Amino acid sequence: MLEPLTIVVVEPDPERARFIVDALTDNADYRVHIIAERAALARQIAKVNPDVVLIDVADPSRDIIEELTLATGPLDRPVALFVERSAEGLSTAAIEAGLSAYVVDGLTRTRVKPVLDAAIARFRLMARMRTELAETKRALEERKVIDRAKGLLMRARGLPEDEAYALLRRTAMDQGRRVADVAEALITAARLLE
Known part of the structure; x- marks a missing residue:
């Protein structure tokens, strides 16, 4: 039997973090760790060494995407970014930075798992292509x-x-x-x- 995936959820709002955890654990067995503070994010993620990182950001900027990308190690694991709204070119910048999924206004209970699956599949495809x-x-x-x-x-x-x-x-x-x-x-x- 396969080990359950370890997922880090980066979300400062406890209610939204609980919402994401509930959406993830509705239909699957995951080990979920919540990181509420973005300070020293890379170190916190490295400590957990997750299989996947899910990040929820209300209003991203290029700087935030760059910071999150550097901290999450998108070449090491799938990283999905959920945003409330997005400015012109940010989705392209996110994907070019190595994020596996960039989802605008898509944090609904029924979409979290499919987005996670798509991010994992895209990451594996990109890893094969790099190899x-x-x-x-x-x-x-x-x-x-x-x-x-x-x-x-x-x-x-x-x-x-x-x-x-x-x-x-x-x-x-x-x-x-x-x-x-x-x-x-x-x-x-x-x-x-x-």
Whole structure:
């Protein structure tokens, strides 16, 4: 059985905090922690280390969104922001800052759970995309290194490209290393010999 999610609710108003907790616990089992003070918010959130952060703000500004974003670690966990009203461009700024959900005038009992679910799904999607992007960048960099090492072998030994790659691959297999690591070592050695 899965552990219940730990959720931090950032809400200074005790009645609204209770409303959010009740909306969350109506249909699901969550461990909910309420943080009433925004002072030292990052430290308070780190102490709880929640799976999700829900924040209720009546009238946000870019500064408040930036402060909350820095404090809540939106790249580490889903963060949903409920606001009463929103100025032009704030929703875009919130999403660009990494928040998983920005909900205007949407703090109703029936919407809290679906917004939470959507924030979690969006966060997971974005995390997968960040991972895939990092892996793709790493693969491209490795490809560049391998191509450069092949070029060095082609010039130094007069080999065609496919034989230069085969030599890199054979050397990697003999040494129990990755082709990219052997290619990097060859490039480093060539720099030393220049």
